Amino acid sequence: MLLKFKYLNSVICFCLTLAASVLPAQAQDTHKEDTKSLSHYISGVYCEGLGDLEGAIKEYRKALETDPGSSLLHLNLASVFIQKDNSAQAEEELKQSIRLAPEAVQPHALLALVYASRNKADLAAAEYILALENATKAEPKNIDIYKGLGAIYLQQKKLKQAESIFKLILNLDPADPQSRFYLASIYYNLEDYPSVERELKSAVKLKPDYHEALNFLGYFYLEQDKNIDQAGLLIKRALAFEPENGAYLDSLGWFYYKKGKFKEAVTHLERAASFLSDPVIYDHLGDVYLKLGNTDSAKLNWEKSLKLDSQSAKVKAKLLKLTNHGK
Numbered sequence: 001m002l003l004k005f006k007y008l009n010s011v012i013c014f015c016l017t018l019a020a021s022v023l024p025a026q027a028q029d030t031h032k033e034d035t036k037s038l039s040h041y042i043s044g045v046y047c048e049g050l051g052d053l054e055g056a057i058k059e060y061r062k063a064l065e066t067d068p069g070s071s072l073l074h075l076n077l078a079s080v081f082i083q084k085d086n087s088a089q090a091e092e093e094l095k096q097s098i099r100l101a102p103e104a105v106q107p108h109a110l111l112a113l114v115y116a117s118r119n120k121a122d123l124a125a126a127e128y129i130l131a132l133e134n135a136t137k138a139e140p141k142n143i144d145i146y147k148g149l150g151a152i153y154l155q156q157k158k159l160k161q162a163e164s165i166f167k168l169i170l171n172l173d174p175a176d177p178q179s180r181f182y183l184a185s186i187y188y189n190l191e192d193y194p195s196v197e198r199e200l201k202s203a204v205k206l207k208p209d210y211h212e213a214l215n216f217l218g219y220f221y222l223e224q225d226k227n228i229d230q231a232g233l234l235i236k237r238a239l240a241f242e243p244e245n246g247a248y249l250d251s252l253g254w255f256y257y258k259k260g261k262f263k264e265a266v267t268h269l270e271r272a273a274s275f276l277s278d279p280v281i282y283d284h285l286g287d288v289y290l291k292l293g294n295t296d297s298a299k300l301n302w303e304k305s306l307k308l309d310s311q312s313a314k315v316k317a318k319l320l321k322l323t324n325h326g327k
Contacts, residue, residue: 037067041076048080056080071101078110087114105135112152125152143169143176150182159186177207184216196220204234211241211248219251228258246276254284262291279309286318295322 044059060077067073074097081090091114097107108131115124128149135145146169153162163186166179173179180203187195200217203210218234221227232255239248253269256262265288273281282305289297299322305315 037063037070040066041073044076048076053080053084069100071097071104071107074100075104075107075110078107078114082110082114087118090114103134103137105131105138108134121152121156125156128152141172143172143179146172147178150179154182154185157189159189162186175206177203177210177213180206181210181213181216184213188220193220193224209241211238214238215245215248215251219254222251222254222258225258228255231255232259244275246272246274246278246281249275250278250281250284253288257284257288257291262288266292277308279305279312279315282308283312283315283318286315290322298322 040059040063044056044063047053047055047059057077057080060073060080064070064073064077074093078090078093078097081087081093091111094107094111094114097104098111101107108127112124112128112131115121115127132145132149135142139145146165150162150165150169153159153165163183166183166186169176169179170183180199184196184199184203187193187199197217197220200213200220203213204217207213214234215238218231218238221231221234232252235248235251235255239245239252242248249268249272253265253267253272256265256268266285269281269285269288273285282301286298286300286302286305289295289301299319302315302319302322306312306319309315
């Protein structure tokens with residue numbers, strides 16, 4: 001199913017937001033009585049603001065010479081190295097910052113970002129959990145903190161842990177549509193389909209322009225072979241917000257397939273494939289072309305699907321059946 005939640009990107013963005021939001025409080029870490037260190041710190045911030053990253057590194061290092069116990073300075077250095085795409089050096093500075101201030105939020109959050117950007121999901125989750133534990137002590141009702149953790153659990157396929165996090169968020173804010181949406185995705189993976197429908201309908205009710213939820217609910221109905229006409233309306237509403245979204249176009253193409261309008265289905269599915277290369281889209285195209293009697297195009301698209309997802313038993317079976325039928 002083409003949901004495209006981009007959990008990992010959401011986590012990375014949230015880590016940056018979290019780090020920035022609490023940075024001023026951590027500035028107390030600097031030793032204000034040390035005017036020389038403070039002067040270099042201010043100069044480093046100024047250089048960083050101008051985009052002079054090398055100048056910022058130089059100033060922060062000078063500040064550390066007179067204030068080696070400042071976790072904030074190591075944190076600022078790490079931020080600069082992240083901007084320079086030097087993740088190894090950023091990781092080293094963040095570990096130094098954590099050693100000096102283990103109860104701080106930002107170093108753990110940014111280290112989670114670094115690990116996540118290097119596809120080290122387990123390490124990212126461990127650091128983010130530490131950031132969460134520290135953050136909740138200061139802000140026990142900040143639902144954004146919990147959302148970040150829930151997103152990491154989703155990215156790791158730890159569905160039960162993610163479910164508990166989003167339920168916790170809804171205890172704090174029952175009117176949060178995003179948590180309803182994420183719960184729906186969890187229940188979809190757990191094959192708890194009545195709960196999928198319940199949560200998606202709640203999400204759309206809370207936020208009528210929530211196009212991700214509109215598409216999800218529409219496609220879900222198509223998969224369940226129910227409310228087909230309503231599904232088409234939901235998907236079209238989603239497309240009104242993002243007319244070039246490949247996932248939404250795929251959903252619309254599949255709607256026309258369910259309605260038996262195969263030529264319209266091909267038009268929308270081919271357009272979906274022009275925006276998004278995804279095994280589900282090519283699988284759908286194979287099904288539609290087979291209905292139109294174009295076995296060559298069906299075979300071609302199923303082969304494309306398998307190139308992107310070689311483990312799909314369903315597509316393998318379709319190709320085998322088509323091949324045996326042609327003999």
